[in-house]
Amino acid sequence: MIEERFxxxxxxxxxxxxxxxxxxxxxxxxVLQIERGEYPGSxxxxxxxxxxxxxxxxxxxxxxxxxxxxxxxxxxxxMMGERSHTGLQYRNDDFNxxxxxxxxxxRSQFDRWFSRxxxxxxxxxxxxxxxxxxxxxxxxxVIGVRTDRAGGTIFADVVVLCEGVNGLLGTRARLREAxxxxxxxxxxxxxxxxPRETLDARFNLHGDEGVVIEAAGVISKGMTGMGFVYTNKExxxxxxxxxxxxxxxxxxxxxxxxxxxxxxxxxxxxxxxSEVKExxxxxxxxxxxxxxxxxxxxxxxxxGDAAQLNNAIHREGxxxxxxSGRLAGEAIFQIKSRKDAMSKQNLALYKKLLDDSFVMxxxxxxxxxxxxxxxxxxNYFLAYPQLVSKxxxxxxxxxxxxxxxxxxxxxxxxxxxxxxxxxFGDAWRLARAWR
Amino acid sequence: MKILVCIKQVPDSAxxxxxxxxxxxxxxxxxxxxxxxxxxxxxxALRLRDKFGGEVxxxxxxxxxxxxxxxxxxxxxxxxxxxxxxxxxxGSDTLATTYALAQAIRxxxxxxxxxxxxxxxxxxxxxxxAQVGPGxxxxxxxxxxxYISKIAECDPDKGxxxxxxxxEGGVQVLKTAMPCLIxxxxxxxxxxxxxxxxxxxxxxxxxxxxxxxxxxxEDLTKCGLKGSPxxxxxxxxxxxxxxxxxxxxxxxxxxxSADALIAAIFTRHPALEADMTKLASGx
Numbered sequence: 001m002i003e004e005r006f007x008x009x010x011x012x013x014x015x016x017x018x019x020x021x022x023x024x025x026x027x028x029x030x031v032l033q034i035e036r037g038e039y040p041g042s043x044x045x046x047x048x049x050x051x052x053x054x055x056x057x058x059x060x061x062x063x064x065x066x067x068x069x070x071x072x073x074x075x076x077x078x079m080m081g082e083r084s085h086t087g088l089q090y091r092n093d094d095f096n097x098x099x100x101x102x103x104x105x106x107r108s109q110f111d112r113w114f115s116r117x118x119x120x121x122x123x124x125x126x127x128x129x130x131x132x133x134x135x136x137x138x139x140x141x142v143i144g145v146r147t148d149r150a151g152g153t154i155f156a157d158v159v160v161l162c163e164g165v166n167g168l169l170g171t172r173a174r175l176r177e178a179x180x181x182x183x184x185x186x187x188x189x190x191x192x193x194x195p196r197e198t199l200d201a202r203f204n205l206h207g208d209e210g211v212v213i214e215a216a217g218v219i220s221k222g223m224t225g226m227g228f229v230y231t232n233k234e235x236x237x238x239x240x241x242x243x244x245x246x247x248x249x250x251x252x253x254x255x256x257x258x259x260x261x262x263x264x265x266x267x268x269x270x271x272x273x274s275e276v277k278e279x280x281x282x283x284x285x286x287x288x289x290x291x292x293x294x295x296x297x298x299x300x301x302x303x304g305d306a307a308q309l310n311n312a313i314h315r316e317g318x319x320x321x322x323x324s325g326r327l328a329g330e331a332i333f334q335i336k337s338r339k340d341a342m343s344k345q346n347l348a349l350y351k352k353l354l355d356d357s358f359v360m361x362x363x364x365x366x367x368x369x370x371x372x373x374x375x376x377x378x379n380y381f382l383a384y385p386q387l388v389s390k391x392x393x394x395x396x397x398x399x400x401x402x403x404x405x406x407x408x409x410x411x412x413x414x415x416x417x418x419x420x421x422x423x424f425g426d427a428w429r430l431a432r433a434w435r
Numbered sequence: 436m437k438i439l440v441c442i443k444q445v446p447d448s449a450x451x452x453x454x455x456x457x458x459x460x461x462x463x464x465x466x467x468x469x470x471x472x473x474x475x476x477x478x479x480a481l482r483l484r485d486k487f488g489g490e491v492x493x494x495x496x497x498x499x500x501x502x503x504x505x506x507x508x509x510x511x512x513x514x515x516x517x518x519x520x521x522x523x524x525x526g527s528d529t530l531a532t533t534y535a536l537a538q539a540i541r542x543x544x545x546x547x548x549x550x551x552x553x554x555x556x557x558x559x560x561x562x563x564x565a566q567v568g569p570g571x572x573x574x575x576x577x578x579x580x581x582y583i584s585k586i587a588e589c590d591p592d593k594g595x596x597x598x599x600x601x602x603e604g605g606v607q608v609l610k611t612a613m614p615c616l617i618x619x620x621x622x623x624x625x626x627x628x629x630x631x632x633x634x635x636x637x638x639x640x641x642x643x644x645x646x647x648x649x650x651x652x653e654d655l656t657k658c659g660l661k662g663s664p665x666x667x668x669x670x671x672x673x674x675x676x677x678x679x680x681x682x683x684x685x686x687x688x689x690x691x692s693a694d695a696l697i698a699a700i701f702t703r704h705p706a707l708e709a710d711m712t713k714l715a716s717g718x
Contacts, residue, residue: 002631032635126634128510150630 006032006156008332009145010123011131011169013040015318016304016325017162018114022058023329025123029336032156033115033123034147036130041111045282047189047230047237049212050105051319058326059117063099067109069232070210071100078266080217080227081389085266096209104210104230104237134159134173134300141343142173142299158299158342160328162321165283165305175300176293179308181248182374183287185225187241188254190262192274196234202270203231214315217385219261223250224286224377227261228315229270236271238262241284243374254281286312289367295354296347301328309359313366320359327353368433379426383417436489436591438480439543440513440554441536441571442473444497444504445561453672469504472556474511474626475619479586480554481512481627487591490514492543492550496524496535502642509637510629516640517543521647526660529562533570534662538652539645540575551591553616557582565618572616580609581618 010021013035021033037043049072055062074091095101119125135144135153144155163169171178194202203211213229220226225242240258247254261267285291285308292308295301303309304321311320331350332342340346354360373380391410414423446465453461469477480491493508495501496519505516519539527535544550553575558565565581572579580598587608588597600607601620629637647655656662683699686692701708 002635004635124635124638126510126631126638129631129634147631149628149634152631154631 001151002154004154006030006124006154007336008032008158008160009034009154009156010160010162011145012162012164012304012306013037013111013115013118013125013127014044014162014164014304015111015114015321016306016328017160018111018118019058019322019325020160020162020303020329021118021123021125021325022114022121023326024332025118025121027329027333028122029333031123032154033118033125034129034131034145035115035125035127037127039112039127040115040125041108044107044111045189045280046107046318047228047239047315048105048107048110048318049230049315050103050110051316051322052099052101052103054319054322054326058322059114065117066113067105068208069104069106070205070208071095072102072104072212073205073209074211076211076213078213078215078217079385079388080215080219080264080266081385082218083265084389084393085215085217085264086385086388086392091211104212104232106232131163131169134169136173136299140298142297157336158301158332158347160325160332161300161302161306162304162325163306165285167302167306170293170302170306175297175302179283179285179287179291181245182243183285183291183308183370184244185241185284185286185312186244186247186254186281187239187284188258188279188281189228189237189239190258190276190280191232191278192236192238192271193234193277194236194271194274198273199231199234199236205231208233215261215267216381217389218382219264220246220257220377220381221250221252222378222382223247223252224374224381225257226315227258227267229267235277236274238267238271243286244283246374246377284312284317285310286370288312288370289360289363290371292363295351296344298344298347299342301331301347301350303328309363311362311366313369314362316362320363323357323359324354327357327359365435366433372429372433376426376429379418379422380430384426387414387417436483436487436552437548437550438483438489438491438552438554439540439550440473440477440480440491440493440508441567442477442493442495442504442508442556443470443559443561444468444495444501445470445559448560453670467500467503469507470556470559470561472558472560472619472621474556475621475623476554476556476617477508477511477513478624478626479617479619480552482624483552483586483589484514487589489551490547492517492547494519494536494539494543496520496527496532496539499644502644505642506637506640509640510634511627512629512633515547515643517643517645519645519650521658523647523655523658526663527658528663528665529564529566529570530664531658531660531662533567533574534657535647535650535652536567537571537574539650540571542645542650549614551594551613552596553577553614555616555618557618557620568616568618575616578611578615579617580611580615582620583617584620584623586617 007029008024008031010017010033021031025031073095077088078085130148131145132148133146134142137143142159146153161170170176210231216226220242223242223246227240230237240261285305303324309320309324310317328350335346394406394410444467447468450465484491491513492515493513494517499520502518509516555568582601583598584601585599594613597610600609683695
């Protein structure tokens, strides 16, 4: 047992944990952060896109120091057919601004830098140490943590759980249930290295400009999922993910899907000649608003992926983690400043701050989307992409068929596949869930 | 007892490669570790301290980032860490390295007291010379015990140590007087995992950081590239010797597949076929 007491113990050094630790340490709280990886970032996996606004709220001048890859100037949404894609592409030179809005990053580098900033604020960060359980008093209030090291029990006024998507600790302590297979996606990604000039030419980029391709359609074989291609400075992150329950039901593997995605005629030329140097896998919480567990209790708070705070529709996660970590830190600081106890009643302030932020508002907006996409995945991820691809081919191929006949054939193909009621039903359900 | 352990931060050689075209070592993105051999020495030093009391100091020479390795050593249980870092040390071979380290050890003895044992690893995994330990011993006039597999006895009062040394054809049991220099071989002990208290202490510890001047190293011509008569003329990756693998189409059944496999082997090694046929006909 360690005699020394801390104001707060933060478990995990990912986005949420670093945001919470930084927020509290910079306000003068005595913070201990415990990370199980060899160094902060060594176990953290993300695509990864960083949203500047949420980092700025913690470290305003982060752009000067942080290891950033490219700022994004272009987004491509691709609906994938078997050998085709129908794309929506948006590029804007205004994204080449002094303080760009979105960046690609490499988490192992970014998180390491972020942790140095946390330490510079005075937080004590220890690595290669796993928290094995939460320690509670006779009344059930969390008062500290037990670690896997000798003499490894240590106490604090409050414990902030930023342990990631699996949330083993919280589950073990019965603060919440383990995430269900239909509420988490399993994503795999590879880092493909290419010479910078090749990458710039291939993706039409200059300087530090970057592009994002997000792809959905037949590549997920009717399962709820998608693929992505992100440009880094000298590498391309290529990944693919689907709901775990879908993988189980279809007896399919994520690496199998990724191989097929990489070999899709629209993707393959982008990766040609590259060297794969990294392979990673990660679970992503996708259940949305309805799967958010209890966020606070006597002596504890939970943030980020562990709290299922992820916006699957907009593929935002790290910004929700950063914001929830920051708000947890602010709530604790406010309670501490009033010299109040870290009771459930007082820590409800965290939930209030979160409810007032974009985090809960966005998740609430899309509360019905995850279930809808899951229940109708065959239509949204297989049938429609195939129909759209066929329609585009029909529209573009010049073969002497009168245009009116072509249009009729296209409409007929949609009606045949989904029927009029089905088509309107799908549109209505989607529109309602989106609102 | 006062014990000093020299460690080195090295690239994890399991993850290092030689560039196929330029023949240079590709260090980029290769993680660094404490030279694995040094950890056996560190553990042995900690065991002696735990048994007889005293303190263990770890010393390294390297760029500022080498402090990461020192902090790890502190988290394992060392009491103090000294980093010797200066641009004058860049490009040191083993002669220049031992000069600088020996001077630093003298300075450590002035500052923190006389050391009973200096430990180093058997060798490093990046240089593989096994010269630095003996070099330090020579410069400091210490008795040297290399390739030690076990410290059998230690008597700080009498100033004696008995060790087992791996040697050709067997094990030597050697007794010597302290102060001495010991290099441990791999597998001589199981390196411990520091307690939670050690990791907290390590995270907070001030690492003693010395420049050449701080360590009172006066003759800079004996340091770094200037003081290094050894020059790396060429680095290359040996050409892989393996032959190209062949794929054999599986037959309808196991027997057919086996026939195809044997045929393929015999086609490549006719001498083997002749031998086997001769052998078979003799039966």
